[in-house]
Amino acid sequence: xxxxxxxxxxxxxxxxxxxxxxxxxxxxxxxxxxxxxxxxxxxxxxxxxxxxxxxxxxxxxxxxxxxxxxxxxxxxxxxxxxxxxxxxxxxxxxxxxxxxxxxxxxxxxxxxxxxxxxxxxxxxxxxxxxxxxxxxxxxxxxxxxxxxxxxxxxxxxxxxxxxxxxxxxxxxxxxxxxxxxxxxxxxxxxxxxxxxxxxxxxxxxxxxxxxxxxxxxxxxxxxxxxxxxxxxxxxxxxxxxxxxxxxxxxxxxxxxxxxxxxxxxxxxxxxxxxxxxxxxxxxxxxxxxxxxxxxxxxxxxxxxxxxxxxxxxxxxxxxxxxxxxxxxxxxxxxxxxxxxxxxxxxxxxxxxxxxxxxxxxxxxxxxxxxxxxxxxxxxxxxxxxxxxxxxxxxxxxxxxxxxxxxxxxxxxxxxxxxxxxxxxxxxxxxxxxxxxxxxxxx
Numbered sequence: 001x002x003x004x005x006x007x008x009x010x011x012x013x014x015x016x017x018x019x020x021x022x023x024x025x026x027x028x029x030x031x032x033x034x035x036x037x038x039x040x041x042x043x044x045x046x047x048x049x050x051x052x053x054x055x056x057x058x059x060x061x062x063x064x065x066x067x068x069x070x071x072x073x074x075x076x077x078x079x080x081x082x083x084x085x086x087x088x089x090x091x092x093x094x095x096x097x098x099x100x101x102x103x104x105x106x107x108x109x110x111x112x113x114x115x116x117x118x119x120x121x122x123x124x125x126x127x128x129x130x131x132x133x134x135x136x137x138x139x140x141x142x143x144x145x146x147x148x149x150x151x152x153x154x155x156x157x158x159x160x161x162x163x164x165x166x167x168x169x170x171x172x173x174x175x176x177x178x179x180x181x182x183x184x185x186x187x188x189x190x191x192x193x194x195x196x197x198x199x200x201x202x203x204x205x206x207x208x209x210x211x212x213x214x215x216x217x218x219x220x221x222x223x224x225x226x227x228x229x230x231x232x233x234x235x236x237x238x239x240x241x242x243x244x245x246x247x248x249x250x251x252x253x254x255x256x257x258x259x260x261x262x263x264x265x266x267x268x269x270x271x272x273x274x275x276x277x278x279x280x281x282x283x284x285x286x287x288x289x290x291x292x293x294x295x296x297x298x299x300x301x302x303x304x305x306x307x308x309x310x311x312x313x314x315x316x317x318x319x320x321x322x323x324x325x326x327x328x329x330x331x332x333x334x335x336x337x338x339x340x341x342x343x344x345x346x347x348x349x350x351x352x353x354x355x356x357x358x359x360x361x362x363x364x365x366x367x368x369x370x371x372x373x374x375x376x377x378x379x380x381x382x383x384x385x386x387x388x389x390x391x392x393x394x395x396x397x398x399x400x401x402x403x404x405x406x407x408x409x410x411x412x413x414x415x416x417x418x419x420x421x422x423x424x425x426x427x428x429x430x431x432x433x434x435x436x437x438x439x440x441x442x
C-alpha cells in the first residue's frame with residue numbers, strides 16, 4: 001500500500017465533511033479529521049484498514065451486501081458516482097449518508113477513490129409517533145434523501161404512493177427535519193370527513209353556528225398554526241370544498257363557521273394521495289389551481305415490493321412493537337416467505353400478516369407456516385363473540401379470532417393498560433374500547 005503525498009493529505013484535511021481516500025483493494029490510505037471523529041478512531045488506526053470495516057462494520061465490501069458501491073464505478077470506469085448508504089458510527093448507531101465518490105489521481109499516476117460523506121439522517125431522526133422509518137435499500141435511502149432536502153424549505157409537498165407505503169410517517173419525518181419541529185403536527189384523513197362538516201372540521205365554528213352547536217370549536221388549520229398540517233388522501237376532498245381550501249392555502253386567511261373574525265394560519269402544508277390528481281383534473285374532479293398550490297414539490301414513496309431488501313429489518317421492528325414484550329423472532333423460512341411476496345397492501349399489509357402470525361406461534365418463533373397471505377374475504381367469520389383463544393394450529397382461524405387472542409395477550413402482558421395496548425396496536429384508545437365491547441373482553 002502506497003503512502004499518499006503530504007500535499008494530498010493537506011488537501012483532504014481542508015474538507016469540513018468526512019473525507020477518505022481508498023485504494024483499489026478497499027484499503028484506506030488517508031482520512032481527514034472529520035472522518036476519524038465520525039467513526040471514533042485516529043488516522044493511525046484507520047489507515048491500512050478496509051473502508052467497509054470502518055463505516056459498515058462489515059467484513060465484506062458493501063456491494064456484496066446489496067448496496068451500490070462507488071468503488072466499482074470509480075476503478076472500472078474512472079467516473080464519479082453519488083450513492084446513498086447506511087453507515088454506523090463509533091457507537092454502532094446507524095445513520096443514513098449521501099456519498100460522493102470521485103476518481104483522484106496521485107502524483108505518481110495511482111488512482112484512488114475519494115469519498116466525501118454527507119450524513120443526512122441519523123437513526124433517531126427516523127423515529128415517529130407510530131413507528132420508525134426503517135431501511136437501507138437504494139429506493140428507501142433515495143426517498144429519505146429527497147425528504148431531507150425538501151424538509152429544509154417551506155414549499156408545500158405532495159406525497160404520492162399506493163395505500164400502506166407510510167405516507168404519514170414520511171410527513172412526520174419532514175416535519176421533524178424542518179424549522180417547525182417542536183410545533184404542532186396535525187394529520188387529517190380527508191376521506192373520513194363528510195362534506196356537510198368539512199368547513200367546521202377544517203376551519204372551526206362559533207357557538208350557535210348551526211343547530212346543536214353548543215360552543216366554539218377550533219379547526220384543524222388553527223390547531224396547526226406555526227406547525228405542519230398533513231392532508232392525507234387530499235384527492236377525496238369534495239369538489240365543492242376545494243375552492244374554500246384553495247383560498248386559505250393562498251391567503252392564509254379564513255373564518256370559523258358562523259364567525260366574522262378573520263383569522264390567519266401559518267402552517268406548512270404536506271398532502272398525500274394514492275390517486276392521479278392530474279387525471280382527476282382532466283375529468284373535472286379536482287381543481288388545477290389547487291393541484292399547483294399543494295404540489296410545490298412532489299415525491300413518490302417506494303412500494304414495499306420496490307424495497308424488498310428492507311423487509312427483514314422492517315418485519316423485526318414491527319414484530320417487536322406488536323408483541324409488546326420483544327419475545328418473538330422470525331425464522332429464516334418465514335423471512336424467505338415474506339421476501340417472496342409482493343405485498344400489494346405494502347407496510348400496512350405486512351403489519352397485519354405479522355399480527356396474525358403472533359397469535360399462531362406458540363413458542364416465540366415465527367416460521368413460514370405462521371405467515372398467511374389469505375385474503376380477509378376467504379376466512380370464515382368469528383363463530384362466537386367473546387372468545388378468548390384462537391385456534392392457532394388450524395387453517396380456518398378467522399381474523400376476528402386472531403385479533404381476540406392478540407388483544408387478550410397484550411392486555412395480560414401490560415396489566416390491562418388500555419392506552420399502552422392501543423399504542424402497540426396502532427389504534428386509538430376509543431377504537432380499542434369498542435373492540436373490547438365487541439369481543440366481550442371488558
